[in-house]
Amino acid sequence: MAQVELTGIAKSFGEVRVLRDVSLEIRDGEFVTILGPSGCGKSTLLRIIAGLERQDAGRIRIGARTVDTLRPNERDIAMVFQSYALYPHLTVAGNLALPLRMRLLSWQQRLPGARWFSPHIRAVERDINRRVSEAAALLQMETLLPRKPAQLSGGQKQRVAVGRAMVREPRVFLMDEPLSNLDAELRVHMRAEIAQLHRRLGVTFIYVTHDQAEAMTMSDRVVVMMDGQPLQFSSPGAIYSDPVDLRVARFVGSPRINTLPGVTTGRRSIDLAGLELPFDVALAAGERVTVAIRPAATGVAGQHGLPGSGVPGLSGRLVHRENLGSDLFLHARIDALDTTVIVRQDPSAIDAFPLGMQLQVDIPVDQALAFNSAGARIRSRVVARAAAS
Amino acid sequence: MADTTRADTLERSRGRLRRQQALTAAGLAGPATFLLFLLLLGPTTAVVALSFTDWQFGAKSLNLIGLGNYAEMFGDRVFWRSLRNTLVYVAITVPTSVLLGLGFALLIEARSSAQGFYRTVYFLPVTATLIAMAVVWEFLFHPNIGLVNLLLGLVGIRGGHWLNNPATALYALAAIGVWQSLGFNVVLFLAGLKSVPRDLYDAAAVDGADSAWERFRRVTWPMLGPTLMFVLVIMAIRSFQVFDTVAVLTSGGPNKSTEVLLYTMYTEGFTYFRSGYASAITVVFLAFVLTLTLLQARILDRRVHYT
Ligand SMILES: Nc1ncnc2c1ncn2[C@@H]1O[C@H](COP(=O)(O)OP(=O)(O)O)[C@@H](O)[C@H]1O
Ligand SMILES: [Mg+2]
Numbered sequence: 001m002a003q004v005e006l007t008g009i010a011k012s013f014g015e016v017r018v019l020r021d022v023s024l025e026i027r028d029g030e031f032v033t034i035l036g037p038s039g040c041g042k043s044t045l046l047r048i049i050a051g052l053e054r055q056d057a058g059r060i061r062i063g064a065r066t067v068d069t070l071r072p073n074e075r076d077i078a079m080v081f082q083s084y085a086l087y088p089h090l091t092v093a094g095n096l097a098l099p100l101r102m103r104l105l106s107w108q109q110r111l112p113g114a115r116w117f118s119p120h121i122r123a124v125e126r127d128i129n130r131r132v133s134e135a136a137a138l139l140q141m142e143t144l145l146p147r148k149p150a151q152l153s154g155g156q157k158q159r160v161a162v163g164r165a166m167v168r169e170p171r172v173f174l175m176d177e178p179l180s181n182l183d184a185e186l187r188v189h190m191r192a193e194i195a196q197l198h199r200r201l202g203v204t205f206i207y208v209t210h211d212q213a214e215a216m217t218m219s220d221r222v223v224v225m226m227d228g229q230p231l232q233f234s235s236p237g238a239i240y241s242d243p244v245d246l247r248v249a250r251f252v253g254s255p256r257i258n259t260l261p262g263v264t265t266g267r268r269s270i271d272l273a274g275l276e277l278p279f280d281v282a283l284a285a286g287e288r289v290t291v292a293i294r295p296a297a298t299g300v301a302g303q304h305g306l307p308g309s310g311v312p313g314l315s316g317r318l319v320h321r322e323n324l325g326s327d328l329f330l331h332a333r334i335d336a337l338d339t340t341v342i343v344r345q346d347p348s349a350i351d352a353f354p355l356g357m358q359l360q361v362d363i364p365v366d367q368a369l370a371f372n373s374a375g376a377r378i379r380s381r382v383v384a385r386a387a388a389s
Numbered sequence: 390m391a392d393t394t395r396a397d398t399l400e401r402s403r404g405r406l407r408r409q410q411a412l413t414a415a416g417l418a419g420p421a422t423f424l425l426f427l428l429l430l431g432p433t434t435a436v437v438a439l440s441f442t443d444w445q446f447g448a449k450s451l452n453l454i455g456l457g458n459y460a461e462m463f464g465d466r467v468f469w470r471s472l473r474n475t476l477v478y479v480a481i482t483v484p485t486s487v488l489l490g491l492g493f494a495l496l497i498e499a500r501s502s503a504q505g506f507y508r509t510v511y512f513l514p515v516t517a518t519l520i521a522m523a524v525v526w527e528f529l530f531h532p533n534i535g536l537v538n539l540l541l542g543l544v545g546i547r548g549g550h551w552l553n554n555p556a557t558a559l560y561a562l563a564a565i566g567v568w569q570s571l572g573f574n575v576v577l578f579l580a581g582l583k584s585v586p587r588d589l590y591d592a593a594a595v596d597g598a599d600s601a602w603e604r605f606r607r608v609t610w611p612m613l614g615p616t617l618m619f620v621l622v623i624m625a626i627r628s629f630q631v632f633d634t635v636a637v638l639t640s641g642g643p644n645k646s647t648e649v650l651l652y653t654m655y656t657e658g659f660t661y662f663r664s665g666y667a668s669a670i671t672v673v674f675l676a677f678v679l680t681l682t683l684l685q686a687r688i689l690d691r692r693v694h695y696t
Contacts, residue, residue: 052591073597085592089611098607102597164596 002063002076002171002204003028004049009058011044011228018044019228022058031198031205035215035239036225037251042208045225046174049206050079062172073103075172078165082177084157086149092160093145096132099168104128135167138200155186162197173198173205179214191217212252216240224248246375249292255329258298258341260291260314260363262370270370273336275314277365281380289378290371295329295342297367300353301360313360316341321355323347332361433675439668446662458669468670470645471653474559478649479628482566487620489567490574491613495605497575498582511572523637526565527552552638555646562634562647570627574620581616585609622685626678650674 004026011019018041026032034042047053049060051072060067067075078099086095101110104124108114115121136142139159149157158178165173178194179187195218198205209215215222216236223233224247231245232238243249249257262270262277266285270277277291301313316332319340323329328347333340341361345353353359370378440458444451462468497507529536530551538548551561589608593599598607632651635641641648641656650670658667 047591050591050595052594071599072595073599077595079592079595081588081592083586083588085586085588087589087592087607087611089614098598099596102603107603164592168596 003030003061004172004204004206005059005061006045006049007059007061009045009048009055009060011041011048011053011055017228019048019055022228022230024223024230024233026204026206029202029204031195031207031218031220032223033207033209033215033219033221034223034225035209035212035251038210040225041228042210042225043176046079046176046206046208049172050077050174051075052079073099076170077172077174078168078170079174080161080165080176080178082180084149084161084181086157086160086164088149090148091145092136092141092147092149092152092163093132095149095160096135096145096164096167097128099164100128100131103168131167135163138166139163154182155190158182158190162194166197166201171203173201173203173207175205175207177209177211178207180209180211187214194218212254216252224251226251243369244377246290246292246371246377249369249371253294255295255342257292257294257369258339260293260334260337260339260341262289262291263287264289272314272363273334275363277363277368279365279370279378279380281370281378283378288373290373290375291363292369292371293363293367295344296327297364298341298343299362299364300330300343300345301362313362314341315358315360318353318355318357318359321350321353323350328353330359332359334361436668436671436675439665440672442665444665446658446664451665454665458666461666462669462673467645467648467653471648471650472673474647475629475631475649477559478563478566478631479625481560481563482570482628482631483621483624485563486567486570486574487617487624490571490620491578491617493571493575494578494582495609497579507575511575513572520633520637522569523565523634526634527638530561553643555644558639558643558647562631562639565634565638566628566631570624574624577616577620578613581613582609585612618685622681625681629674629677629681 004024006022006024009019009022010017022045024032034045036042044053048055049062051067051070051074055068062075062077072079087098090098104127105121109118109121109124115125132145133142136145139162141156141159141163144152144156144160149160152160158181161178165175175194179190182190191214194205194207198218207214207218216239219236221234222236222239223230224239224245225231226247232243232248234242239248239252243252246259250259260272262272264283264285264287265271265276266283267276268278268280268282270279270289270291272291283289314334314336316334318330319333320331321328322331325347328345328350330343330345330353331340332343343361370380372378441453441455442451443454443457493511528534532538532548532550532553535548535551537551541548549557551557585608589612590604593604593607596607598604630651631649632655635647635649635652636655639647641652651674654667654670654674657663657670
């Protein structure tokens with residue numbers, strides 16, 4: 001049982017408020033990713049959970065214990081660092097064994113030569129060696145055990161760092177951007193491995209990254225953090241399709257979500273430069289709002305149904321095309337809104353879209369998200385099409 | 390036919406190009422090679438050659454006497470005295486200044502506020518001319534008005550004339566040697582400490598190594614390996630070269646108690662003009678320094694850089 005419970009965590013470095021009032025409840029055995037741009041306080045939060053940094057305010061519980069006054073090695077956690085932080089003078093086996101030696105042997109028992117006088121120490125050391133071999137076997141790195149870190153590739157070092165965390169059999173795994181020093185291909189591979197490791201160990205993982213692909217692919221739930229505050233804590237699917245804050249909507253998804261400036265009409269609809277989107281929400285007339293829609297949710301007139309099927313559209317001019325092979329992204333300049341909208345199309349249709357052409361961009365209202373001027377989501381029940389017509 | 394001729398011409402012009410490149414390379418490396426021979430290998434060879442002769446400085450002729458100089462040297466009590474004094478001096482100054490340097494660096498690193506100030510202060514003795522500072526030390530060691538004896542007097546110890554007493558003169562010089570190189574070592578160790586990755590301390594803390602001693606033993610000490618090796622070798626070589634304090638303060642005395650290799654070489658070569666004999670001493674000196682350098686370059690270097 002190792003749920004992690006943060007209540008009102010705050011932290012400042014001098015004048016800089018890095019974390020303000022962070023509260024999270026992470027369930028036992030859950031894989032939670034803390035996702036956010038660089039500098040938003042992710043590492044600081046993780047270091048506070050680990051006990052490497054002391055919070056200014058707030059409480060931390062791991063399992064049934066309040067750990068605020070405990071030292072890192074008493075918290076039943078293990079941490080994997082971005083730089084791997086392997087001891088360069090020890091072999092891989094030595095690196096894996098060190099946390100166990102520190103925990104299972106007293107300093108007198110660790111003295112060189114002490115093992116010759118005590119069968120107990122020898123028994124403990126056999127146990128340590130067994131656990132090191134087990135971890136190495138699980139991570140398929142038995143052949144690396146006699147090597148020094150300098151003789152390892154980036155991916156191998158990463159594996160050793162994970163192994164060193166694993167041998168301690170912690171109740172919570174903390175990982176701070178463990179993949180960011182690897183090349184793209186290896187990153188995808190390690191992503192799968194870490195997710196697999198989590199399933200096999202079944203313990204709580206708290207994983208920090210600024211890479212949304214890592215967050216979306218590995219996590220049970222994602223915390224999106226900005227400016228030292230968690231904005232949303234929900235499943236990867238909900239983070240993508242049901243963001244509660246405009247900043248979350250903008251941070252997640254590639255290419256970026258389209259954002260269009262609109263004004264409420266007071267008639268349960270939003271006006272986008274003359275295009276009236278039905279939104280079942282009671283807002284006074286004349287309020288500035290932002291309508292956001294994913295490139296994949298948009299289309300070019302006629303594709304979401306027959307012309308005149310009721311899908312509202314914006315007229316624009318094609319200014320740029322990006323063909324990624326799997327997707328074709330059309331950049332349409334909407335002069336009326338003074339903005340550019342990205343529309344996803346199938347690459348096979350590229351010839352139908354010569355640069356400079358005029359096109360009608362669909363805004364399917366059931367997929368559009370609205371945010372108020374403070375960036376908070378405006379929930380709406382879409383007016384049924386039948387009712388509107 | 391036409392094709393072959395063209396290929397031939399091409400081949401020939403390629404060969405010419407390659408020769409030109411080799412010439413250019415030799416031309417570019419030439420000055421450095423020339424200077425290397427002129428400034429380093431040349432004089433060394435000359436010293437070795439001279440050590441097999443009875444040449445006196447300024448003499449018009451010389452005789453090859455084989456190992457004569459070496460035989461005389463190894464039979465001379467002054468030489469053995471001088472070698473022993475040098476080794477004692479090295480054996481005192483190197484560990485003392487290295488350990489003190491490491492200790493001060495750790496203390497400074499722990500209190501981060503005034504690091505720039507400390508760094509400057511500790512580096513002062515390195516930048517100051519030792520000859521000028523030797524005058525200050527002569528006063529400090531003065532039997533009646535010297536600060537050393539005044540301070541000792543406060544705790545009830547009667548200090549003697551440190552530099553004039555054969556029993557203490559070498560140790561007094563060693564103390565000056567430690568003082569002179571301490572700051573240099575502190576600065577080097579501070580740089581070494583700066584380059585220890587912070588993450589390693591964090592990893593050690595998570596692993597349970599979070600007391601001051603465990604942090605030092607698990608992270609600081611192993612990570613300082615390269616710095617320590619560098620400081621040790623530099624210090625050993627510099628201590629071997631001890632000369633100026635001896636020349637200014639004791640002239641090798643009293644009673645040859647501070648006679649060191651370079652000073653013996655100096656008196657033989659420049660006071661008695663026995664250049665051949667002085668060269669033989671220099672060869673012994675060079676052999677020690679070369680051994681230390683090779684030791685660093687070959688064996689120890691590989692052991693401490695973790696590759
Ligand atoms: N030890 C520290 N001293 C001063 N400022 C710090 C310290 N650690 C982090 N910061 C600052 O706190 C902010 C958040 O840092 P961090 O938690 O590392 O962000 P992230 O991991 O999300 O990139 C940054 O602006 C950083 O400069
Ligand atoms: Mg970070």
